[in-house]
Amino acid sequence: MKFNIITGPLEKQNASCIVTAIFNNNELSHLTKILDIISNNYISNTIKNLNNNENLNSLILYNVPNINSKKIILINCGNKNNLSKSDYKKIIFNSIKIIKTTQSKNILYLINNDCNIKNQNIFYNTKHLIININDILYKFNKYKTNNNNETVLKNIMIYSTKHEISNIQKSIKYGIIISKSIKYAKDLANTPPNICTPTYLANEVYNLSKIYKNLSVTIINKKEIKKSNMNFILSISKGSSENPKIIILKYINNSNQKPLILIGKGVTFDSGGMCLKSYKSMLGMKYDMCGASSILGVFIFILELKIKINIIGIIPSVENMINGKSIKPNDIIKSMSGKTIEILNTNAEGRLILCDALTYSQKYNPMIIIDIATLTGATITALGKNYNALYTNNSKLSNDLLIAGKMIDDICWKMPLSKKYNEKLKNTLADLSNVGDETGQSITAACFLSNFTTNTPWAHLDIAGTSTIKNNEIEEATGRPTKLLIQYIINLSSTFK
Structure with a gap:
């Protein structure tokens, strides 16, 4: 599996799916709001029409207007002002569980940008995104005669703004080597x-x-x-x-x-x-x-x-x-x-x-x-x-x-x-x-x-x-x-x- 940085407009990225955050009361994260604006409020309107004011755990949206990616997966990340490290790990686990059901191969992750974990920063979020994804997907099947890997994920794209790119590059490097x-x-x-x-x-x-x-x-x-x-x-x-x-x-x-x-x-x-x-x-x-x-x-x-x-x-x-x-x-x-x-x-x-x-x-x-x-x-x-x-x-x-x-x-x-x-x-x-x-x-x-x-x-x-x-x-x-x-x-x- 490969991890790489992407920059530029979110709507132009050709990912199989985008994984992004919502919080309690279905509040959209910063980057999810950007996607919502680009889609002419398609995301927020869909949530309103579905949930009767109840918190969504997750939601898969297909063919969102003005977005190149075929799917958007919304993950409820809980209380945006009170996220722990263990909460973050559960969020990543839940996202992988949902991604597997979609058979998506190229994933654009945004949750590492928008989850504010107590006393942590984007370096921690990105590094642990990589460590946890590798940990969740780990299989030891060396001695199985039929050891086909069930995982369909091939490429994880991590979004960065231009001013964060150096920090995120370093965190990806550390995350990959620690995972190895x-x-x-x-x-x-x-x-x-x-x-x-x-x-x-x-x-x-x-x-x-x-x-x-x-x-x-x-x-x-x-x-x-x-x-x-x-x-x-x-x-x-x-x-x-x-x-x-x-x-x-x-x-x-x-x-x-x-x-x-x-x-x-x-x-x-x-x-x-x-x-x-x-x-x-x-x-x-x-x-x-x-x-x-x-x-x-x-x-x-x-x-x-x-x-x-x-x-x-x-x-x-x-x-x-x-x-x-x-x-x-x-x-x-x-x-x-x-x-x-x-x-x-x-x-x-x-x-x-x-x-x-x-x-x-x-x-x-x-x-x-x-x-x-x-x-x-x-x-x-x-x-x-x-x-x-x-x-x-x-x-x-x-x-x-x-x-x-x-x-x-x-x-x-x-x-x-x-x-x-x-x-x-x-x-x-x-x-x-x-x-x-x-x-x-x-x-x-x-x-x-x-x-x-x-x-x-x-x-x-x-x-x-x-x-x-x-x-x-x-x-x-x-x-x-x-x-x-x-x-x-x-x-x-x-x-x-």
Whole structure:
């Protein structure tokens, strides 16, 4: 699908249809009024004749006088003075739903010009129009034998006045690249686990380095993992015939700056190990690598736009399976940090591979560390599917992530990181247990990880709830928190000279 700018008289545009706004009490938006005047009040008169003073939800008008476009779709956008970001998303969703019924291919959108979202501008409106259209129309049908795309949309035209054209061009560029990044993250996460293995992930990243010459990639194999004493990454992988990989991505574009480290949990399938999951719990465990896929989506964005920042991505990737060599409950293993950990639950493997990755990340003298993981089901119990759970040791980093999430509609909720919860991880035989009791499990998981951090600003995003969504009972990846991290990086890079 293509997105492009159009200028000039609205009535002369040869779109299959024009999508434009009305508000409560059937008030016409600014651009809809212009179309109405050109059509000799055809639009307003039609509304008056149809609705008996009731609010219209939507209306399709055909062959409007003096308008080249064959159809005009009126979308009720609600209260024009009190539109939220979620309202705007619903408006776009409703418009796409109606467009599909018309079989239109070339669409001229005007609603991004006339919807006044609180504290936002035309840049936000246009960027999110593109992101949301791509999100709504996304389909993963790579493995269907008949994968014809049902979507008929070919071209989205976005109207601009001459004085806004530069701003809208930039917003279209950002919207397209962010959409591309989210799609990449979704496609990887949706790939079945017999294909998306640690080796497959490593090859995907290596292929990215062929496309983007400003990306440096290192793949650490099993032998090197053992040599580096990353014993938990090694131990978790023992139950699988798939070898572990640690995938390192380096993007250096600011010589005077310490790097931002992004660590993504890359468990390509999680059976639970010896503490075996139930059949229902095991379904969807291919999504246990959504932390990794979101990081790779972020790298697409920074590589495309050549952001002035240094970023290093670290993806510890394993399968957590079961055989005679699998780790067992009560095993005690020494982590890369030197701390010993008694494994009380082999189904809590994510934090174990992350603890080695966190220790490994210190070699890069990082500015900030953010780890992203589908870590605990307890997060879903606490926050549902809307909020990314945010844990951090740094108030500025916390505020920056919360602000970024609100800016791009990929929101976080700050969770407590209290020393009291660390008490639950005390162990008489080792330095730590890998789980606490049955209370506060998302918090104790974050506290566990905090034992492998230093004074470097660090944040942990538990995305167990936000990384997937069910559509018609089928679980699919959302691509979150790719948008959040992208916006955070945009904001962060703007502070550097």
